[in-house]
Amino acid sequence: ETGVTQTPRHLVMGMTNKKSLKCEQHLGHNAMYWYKQSAKKPLELMFVYNFKEQTENNSVPSRFSPECPNSSHLFLHLHTLQPEDSALYLCASSQGRDTSYEQYFGPGTRLTVT
């Protein structure tokens, strides 16, 4: 595997379910990100991790819980979601946290909340 991978690619869950999204980067980067891409809205940054430590939480509801066990893996734990949470969730990584570094994106997980 190369680059940034995300699993699953598609997920349908009910409002009472608990699920997790997984992201893995094979680039040796130190910073990882979660973004939300909704229809008709700009891409929104959710969380940033640098060397496994969370450095940004962009006012994300607590029903989204990130986890970064090491610099290569990033998870997004989901529970009691709402239909408006349906979106494409993109993971990205970069060499460092400064935005001068290019961010490399995974293909995303298409989440549908029913």
Next chain:
Amino acid sequence: AQSVTQLDSQVPVFEEAPVELRCNYSSSVSVYLFWYVQYPNQGLQLLLKYLSGSTLVKGINGFEAEFNKSQTSFHLRKPSVHISDTAEYFCAVSDRDAGNMLTFGGGTRLMVKP
């Protein structure tokens, strides 16, 4: 806070014609500017970026963009488009002094017709 405006949500163009995708951002002392491309069912890929220096930036796939500080613009251009350029294009900006948060525009869908 930064904001990015992509003036056109869709741009239809014939193959081999030139194209310009417009991007304006809110003013700041110093910024980094980016253009990303998203092909169907894929994550975002960096086309080009402006960090400093020459205001004309060349990127991949024959694209270029010009940073205009007085007009707070960073328009993307290509002299001759191909069918394969059909995709969604996103402009993004970050404030050099605001850490590692990218602010994205709403995107422009480029539709290249034969």
